[in-house]
Amino acid sequence: MGxxxxxxxLILLSASFVTIMLIxxxxxxxxxxxxxxxxxxxxYITDYYTIKALNLTLLAAAxxxxxxxxxxxxxxxxxxxxxxxGKQALTTLIDxxxxxxxxxxxxxxxxxxxxxxxxxxxMEAWNVKIVFAVPGIVLATVxxxxxxxxxxxxxxxxxxxxxxxxxxxxxxxSGFLIFRKITFPHIKWGLLYGVILCAARxxxxxxxxxxxxxxxxxxxxxxxxxxxxxxxxxxxxASFAVASILVVIAIIVLILRNIVEYRLxxxxx
Amino acid sequence: MSGLKTPSGRLKRDVIPGFGLSxxxxxxxxxxxxxxxxxxxPLVLKDYSLSEFWRVVTDxxxxxxxxxxxxxxxxxxxxxxxxxxxxxxxxxxYKFPGRRILDGLIELPFALPTAVAGVALxxxxxxxxxxxxxxxxxxxxxxxxxxxxxxxxIFIGIPFVVRSIQPVLENLDPQYEEAAATLGxxxxxxxxxxxxxxxxxAALTGFALAFARAIGEYGSVVFIAGNIPYRTQIxxxxxxxxxEQFNYPAAASIALVMIVFSFLVLFGVNIxxxxxxxxSRGS
Amino acid sequence: xxxxxxxxxxxxxxxxxSDNVSFGVGKGKLIGLLGPSGSGxxxxxxxxxxxxxxxxxxxxxxxxxxxxxxxxxxxxxxxFQNYALFRYMTVFDNIAxxxxxxxxxxxxxxxxxxxxxxxxxxxxxxxxxxxxLSGGQKQRVAFxxxxxxxxxxxLLDEPFAAIDAKVRKELRSWLRDTIxxxxxxxxxxxxxxxxxxxxxxxxxxxxxxxxxxVGTPIEIYKDPKTPFAAGFIGKSVTISDYGKLRGFEKIExxxxxxxxxxxxxxxxxxxxxxxxxxxxxIVEDIFFxxxxxxxxxxxxxxxxxxYQSLDGAAFSVGDEISVLIYRLYLLGENTVRLAENRSxxxxxxxxx
Numbered sequence: 001m002g003x004x005x006x007x008x009x010l011i012l013l014s015a016s017f018v019t020i021m022l023i024x025x026x027x028x029x030x031x032x033x034x035x036x037x038x039x040x041x042x043x044y045i046t047d048y049y050t051i052k053a054l055n056l057t058l059l060a061a062a063x064x065x066x067x068x069x070x071x072x073x074x075x076x077x078x079x080x081x082x083x084x085x086g087k088q089a090l091t092t093l094i095d096x097x098x099x100x101x102x103x104x105x106x107x108x109x110x111x112x113x114x115x116x117x118x119x120x121x122x123m124e125a126w127n128v129k130i131v132f133a134v135p136g137i138v139l140a141t142v143x144x145x146x147x148x149x150x151x152x153x154x155x156x157x158x159x160x161x162x163x164x165x166x167x168x169x170x171x172x173x174s175g176f177l178i179f180r181k182i183t184f185p186h187i188k189w190g191l192l193y194g195v196i197l198c199a200a201r202x203x204x205x206x207x208x209x210x211x212x213x214x215x216x217x218x219x220x221x222x223x224x225x226x227x228x229x230x231x232x233x234x235x236x237x238a239s240f241a242v243a244s245i246l247v248v249i250a251i252i253v254l255i256l257r258n259i260v261e262y263r264l265x266x267x268x269x
Numbered sequence: 270m271s272g273l274k275t276p277s278g279r280l281k282r283d284v285i286p287g288f289g290l291s292x293x294x295x296x297x298x299x300x301x302x303x304x305x306x307x308x309x310x311p312l313v314l315k316d317y318s319l320s321e322f323w324r325v326v327t328d329x330x331x332x333x334x335x336x337x338x339x340x341x342x343x344x345x346x347x348x349x350x351x352x353x354x355x356x357x358x359x360x361x362x363y364k365f366p367g368r369r370i371l372d373g374l375i376e377l378p379f380a381l382p383t384a385v386a387g388v389a390l391x392x393x394x395x396x397x398x399x400x401x402x403x404x405x406x407x408x409x410x411x412x413x414x415x416x417x418x419x420x421x422x423i424f425i426g427i428p429f430v431v432r433s434i435q436p437v438l439e440n441l442d443p444q445y446e447e448a449a450a451t452l453g454x455x456x457x458x459x460x461x462x463x464x465x466x467x468x469x470x471a472a473l474t475g476f477a478l479a480f481a482r483a484i485g486e487y488g489s490v491v492f493i494a495g496n497i498p499y500r501t502q503i504x505x506x507x508x509x510x511x512x513e514q515f516n517y518p519a520a521a522s523i524a525l526v527m528i529v530f531s532f533l534v535l536f537g538v539n540i541x542x543x544x545x546x547x548x549s550r551g552s
Numbered sequence: 553x554x555x556x557x558x559x560x561x562x563x564x565x566x567x568x569x570s571d572n573v574s575f576g577v578g579k580g581k582l583i584g585l586l587g588p589s590g591s592g593x594x595x596x597x598x599x600x601x602x603x604x605x606x607x608x609x610x611x612x613x614x615x616x617x618x619x620x621x622x623x624x625x626x627x628x629x630x631x632f633q634n635y636a637l638f639r640y641m642t643v644f645d646n647i648a649x650x651x652x653x654x655x656x657x658x659x660x661x662x663x664x665x666x667x668x669x670x671x672x673x674x675x676x677x678x679x680x681x682x683x684x685l686s687g688g689q690k691q692r693v694a695f696x697x698x699x700x701x702x703x704x705x706x707l708l709d710e711p712f713a714a715i716d717a718k719v720r721k722e723l724r725s726w727l728r729d730t731i732x733x734x735x736x737x738x739x740x741x742x743x744x745x746x747x748x749x750x751x752x753x754x755x756x757x758x759x760x761x762x763x764x765x766v767g768t769p770i771e772i773y774k775d776p777k778t779p780f781a782a783g784f785i786g787k788s789v790t791i792s793d794y795g796k797l798r799g800f801e802k803i804e805x806x807x808x809x810x811x812x813x814x815x816x817x818x819x820x821x822x823x824x825x826x827x828x829x830x831x832x833x834i835v836e837d838i839f840f841x842x843x844x845x846x847x848x849x850x851x852x853x854x855x856x857x858x859y860q861s862l863d864g865a866a867f868s869v870g871d872e873i874s875v876l877i878y879r880l881y882l883l884g885e886n887t888v889r890l891a892e893n894r895s896x897x898x899x900x901x902x903x904x
Contacts, residue, residue, distance in 0.1 A: 003456070007363055014359040015371065017352050021424055022377045024399065025389035032392065071298045078291040090295075096303055099531045101485030103505040104524045107512065108306035111313045116517050118312065143302055163636035165285045170601070171650035171701065172624035175287030181649075185640035197379065204382025207487030207505065211512060224384035224488070231388045231492065240392075243385040250380040257380070258373045284603055284623050 029247050032240035044241035052218045053226040054245065056134065060209075060222065061202040064141045068198050069191070072149025076187075077179065079150075080157035081165060091154070097146045105143045106211025109136055132214030137222065140208035145201045152194030153187055160186050189264040196260060200253040204246060310528070313521045325522045334504040341415055341503075342483035345422030346430075349479045350472055352423075353430025357468075360431070361438040375432070378425050383488025390421050391492040413495030418503065421490045426479030433475035437468050470542050477538040481531050554579040554737050555600065555705060560609035562595055562761075569595040570606065571761035577739060577754075582731050584752030585741045586784070592761040593741045594709065600739065601707050602626050613705055629698030629736075631708040635690050637682040643669070643693050644678040650701040668696040672730075687715040688723050695727070699734065706731070708740035712747060724751050745785050749773075757781050775890075779810075779883040788812045788881075789857055796852065797877055798831045799893035806882035806889060816858040817876040818847065820865050824874040829895035833875045835867050851875055 034041055044050065075094060079087060097105065112119050113130040123130055130136045160183075168178045206224040213220040215229060223246055230239035314322060325331070360372050378386065394401040394411040401411050411417045441464070449459045483490075487505045494501045504527060511520035553576030562570040569592045577583045585593040598604040600611060602623035611618045618626050638646050647668055651661045669675055672692040682690060691711065698706060711727065712720045728751050731738050742748050748755050749769040757764040757772065757780070765772055765781040776782035783790070794809035795802030817825075824830055833851040840846075845860045847867065856875070860867065867873060878896070882889045 006456075010355060010359050011363060011365055014352075014356050015367075017356070018371055018374055020400070021420075021427065022374055025386060025393055025424070026377070026381070028389045028393045028398070029385060067298075067302075071295070071302075074291045074294040075299070078288060078295050081285050082288045082292075084288075084292075090299075093299060093304065096307065099481055099485075099535055100307075101487065101505050101508075101524075101527055101531075103485070103487050103508050104310075104527060107508060107520055107524050108309055110512065111309045111517060111521060112306055114517065115515075116313065118309065139302075143306065146302055162285060163632055163634060164638050166603070167630070167632060167636040167697075168638070168649065168653075169284040169286060170603075170623045170628075170630055171653050173649070173653045175285070175290070177653065178285065179287075182638055182640070200380045204380075204385070206382060206384040206387075210487070211509065224382045227382075227384050227388060228492075236392070239388060243382075243388060246382045246385045250377070250382070250385075253380045254373055254376055257376060258369070 026247060029240050029243050032236060033244040036237050040237065041241050041244075044238045045245055047238075049218050049221065050223075050226060050242055050245075053221045053223045053242075056137070056220070057203055057222040057224075059134070060138045060141045061199055063138045064145055064202040065195060065199055067142050068145055068149050069195060071146065072151075072153050072191070072194060073179075075150040076153035076157050077183070079154055081162050094147050094150055097143055102140075102144055102205065102207030103211055106140045106208040108143070109139050109212050131212055132216065132220060134220065136212035137209050137220060140212045141202050141205050144205050144208045145198045148198035148201065149191065149194035152190050152197070156187050156190040157183065186267075189260055189267055193257065193260045193264060196253055196257050200250065200257075203249055307528075310521050310525055313518055314525070317518050317522070321518075322522050325519045326526050330498055330502070331504075331507055331523060333499045334502045334507045337415060337418065337500070337502060338484050338504045341418040342422055342480050345419045345426055345483050346476050346480040348419075348423055349426045349430045350476050353427060353434055353475055353479075354468065354472060356427075356431045357434035357438050361435060375428050378428050378489075383425065383486070384492075386424055386489040387421065387492035390417070390424060390489065394420065394493065412493050413497065413501060415501060417493040417495075418490055418501060421493050422479075422483035422486060425486050425489050426483050429478040429482060430472070430475030433471045433478065434468050437471040438464075441467050473538060473541060477534055481534050484534075485527065485531065553577060554581075554614060555739070556610075556612040557596070557600070558610045558612070560596070560599060560606045560611070562592075562599065562604065562606050568761045570599070570609075573609070573758075573761075573763050575756055575763055575766050577737060579737055580735050581737060582728065582751065582753045583739045584748035584755045585739060585758060586745060586748040586752075586755050587743065587758035587764075588784075589743055591758040593743075593756075593758045595761075596756075596758070597707055597709060597739065597741050600705075601628055601630055627704045629701070629703035629706045631691075631694045631698050631706070631711055633710040634714055635682075635694035637690055637694060637697070639682050641681075642678060643674065643680050643682075643685070646682070646693055647696045647700050649697065654701060664700060668700055672696045686719075688719045691715060691723060691727075695730070699736070704737065706736050706738040708738065710742060711740055712742070712744070720747075727751065749785070755785075757784060759784075776881065776888050778886060779888055782810050782881045782883065782888050786812055787857065789855065790883075791854055791856075791880070793854070794880055794882070796854075797880070799829045799877065799895040800880060800891055801894075803882060803889070803891070806884045808883050809891070810881040810883060811856060811877065812881075813846070813857045813859045815878045815880070816849075816856055817878065818849065818858045818860060818867070819874045819876070820867075821872055821874045823865070826876055826896055829893050830874045830876040832872055835869055835871045835873060838867065838869060849873065849875060 227243045392398050396405045449463050508520045555577035560570050560573040587593045647665045756766050759780045765777045788810045791809045833849045837848040847858045849856045880891045
């Protein structure tokens with residue numbers, strides 16, 4: 001067999017795998033959501049509970065992005081610009097949420113703030129509801145996506161080295177000035193990249209949120225949870241219509257991701 | 270290499286300001302969001318006797334969920350390594366129209382919410398779905414079987430393997446392959462003796478990441494699994510069931526088993542990887 | 553002495569990077585720290601800069617003890633090996649950075665930076681980014697950036713290491729002239745003896761964390777104090793059994809000797825001078841070095857290197873030649889002694 005034939009065979013095999021495994025599910029969502037026509041589709045995605053769920057999803061994602069961006073920048077800065085004992089251990093600890101089932105991520109917050117949790121009496125006294133309420137959803141989302149930004153930044157800042165920062169510090173520049181003028185211009189695309197990945201995961205998080213939400217429609221339902229509820233009620237078209245909102249978001253994320261990655265590679269080269 | 274590097278990093282005076290602040294913020298946030306919550310899992314079990322714990326985690330139905338989760342995740346990871354190597358190879362070695370789109374699509378399982386993937390896969394592979402219909406004609410059922418679970422796990426695991434192997438292949442100088450070819454090695458020989466040893470550590474990492482993710486995965490698997498006790502119940506679903514019965518200690522017990530297991534997987538891979546890199550450095 | 557280092561010690565784990573280092577740098581002098589890698593030269597530079605804290609000992613700059621001052625307060629300018637130019641800033645902003653940090657007023661900064669850019673001969677490149685500059689231009693910018701805040705002491709880490717060989721020679725004399733013009737006290741680190749000899753007013757030779765010798769390049773070359781200093785500066789071969797060479801005898805406590813090529817004179821056997829001081833050898837190899845010929849000579853099993861000018865007598869490989877050795881550096885445990893060929897002296901007397 002010639003190398004050209006092998007090449008074509010391998011490309012075709014790859015393309016079929018991607019088509020069947022990845023593209024067909026997407027197409028399924030879009031066709032099912034449209035199968036009762038455009039007007040029904042619009043009515044599903046503008047439904048009161050859908051809009052409520054969308055708002056909650058966006059809120060949770062926004063808080064998550066803010067928290068994880070702050071954490072990502074501070075943790076990457078301390079890990080890459082300084083030497084200290086236990087650095088390896090710290091990086092491993094930061095990665096924990098990646099290796100833990102989202103169900104467990106939700107569970108831990110039930111175990112803290114739920115009826116049997118050690119923080120329950122305290123929350124009761126302050127009259128704050130966390131589990132089966134919005135704060136719990138936000139917490140679970142933050143937990144699951146916690147390492148995203150720092151994971152993007154650490155290798156980037158490591159490859160940059162810290163000579164430029166050292167040079168600036170030797171001239172008496174403050175930490176904030178060094179970050180703003182020297183580190184930030186270098187990591188801005190990587191940061192954006194991490195933020196996009198984090199956003200994608202935060203918008204779509206299901207397992208962890210499902211544990212802490214309590215599925216109160218109009219109150220603690222996020223979009224992915226709303227998809228589940230509708231699906232389990234055999235409202236397939238409605239479920240897929242709501243899912244199609246998330247598919248569109250996912251496609252936008254993918255496109256953004258590729259643009260940013262392209263910029264990132266160009267900056268590097 | 271920088272000439273200002275010290276032979277060992279100890280006792281170096283840090284010139285760059287901000288260590289205290291950034292380390293403080295890092296540790297505080299890490300503790301509040303990850304460490305303290307995780308530590309609460311064993312805390313819940315403090316009133317639980319060891320025999321009770323053991324009874325819960327070795328309950329017949331729970332054991333069945335381990336078997337389902339473990340075997341499906343392993344099968345999915347093996348299949349993913351095969352297709353992952355293939356995709357990484359095609360994406361790095363060949364130029365063809367649509368390559369960038371194919372490359373971008375690999376990331377889809379990361380970007381697509383797992384619940385959406387779950388309902389889409391369930392529908393697609395059910396007897397009335399496009400693919401499920403074809404298979405039902407030859408008498409094969411996919412949705413609500415372990416086959417379906419494995420397919421969902423392939424879906425969520427594939428980017429881990431491709432993205433682990435791709436950079437290694439990109440950095441692998443084609444000169445090695447060319448050198449082997451000029452020495453008269455056949456294509457298959459070149460692949461097994463030059464390429465495979467180079468990508469093996471990355472493939473293992475990809476395998477472990479995909480495997481660990483599949484074990485813990487919930488959203489994309491739960492719909493297609495159908496939650497049939499002893500047959501298609503996965504371990505995360507078991508935890509969910511215990512939670513719905515408000516049996517928190519039981520949920521925490523099974524969670525603890527899963528946490529320990531996923532740590533063991535990652536730990537084992539770390540050891541394996543350092544062994545492999547030792548060997549390849551030694552040769 | 554403008555800079556004084558007194559009994560500096562520094563350990564990294566089990567590695568003694570600085571072992572009782574003491575030396576001084578005169579005001580306005582250009583000093584080269586020279587040694588092989590791992591000899592501790594960079595650690596010394598880092599301690600002066602404040603990037604490293606000595607375990608014991610004192611650092612004085614301009615009479616003030618600097619040990620506890622942070623780097624930014626020591627009044628030093630540092631040129632990094634890879635320049636560490638800020639890659640997202642223009643040439644102008646790079647040079648201005650130290651002044652901006654010190655909150656100088658805008659007009660002052662503009663004037664000072666323009667002056668420096670003119671000084672380093674890069675007018676018109678103010679708006680360029682570092683990646684648009686050649687290696688030599690980058691070095692000039694790094695130099696100007698370090699000088700901008702008017703430091704009292706300039707430190708340079710391997711200033712020529714990142715530049716290709718062709719430009720390096722030209723930059724060496726540029727840097728030397730420029731530092732002399734500015735008149736700033738400077739210390740640079742290098743592992744290249746040729747570079748140190750050519751650029752420095754004085755050389756500090758380091759080895760195994762210790763200072764082996766301090767002196768002008770000629771002092772060290774002519775009068776090395778330690779076997780290491782003798783071997784490190786200049787080209788040489790080691791001779792173990794130097795008592796066998798004609799005109800020299802074995803001295804107790806000096807186990808081997810160092811022979812420099814310029815102490816070897818080779819002649820056609822029939823044109824031999826000082827027959828009693830010379831001996832016969834075989835030419836084994838000849839290398840053309842651009843302006844001279846370098847000959848490998850076998851002298852009773854002992855290999856030597858000799859130079860021959862291009863317009864001198866022509867030799868070819870395999871020729872028997874007469875070899876005259878003027879002087880050797882005898883190497884003791886920790887001392888070096890100069891030995892002259894005795895037979896030349898006696899024969900010289902005979903001629904006169």
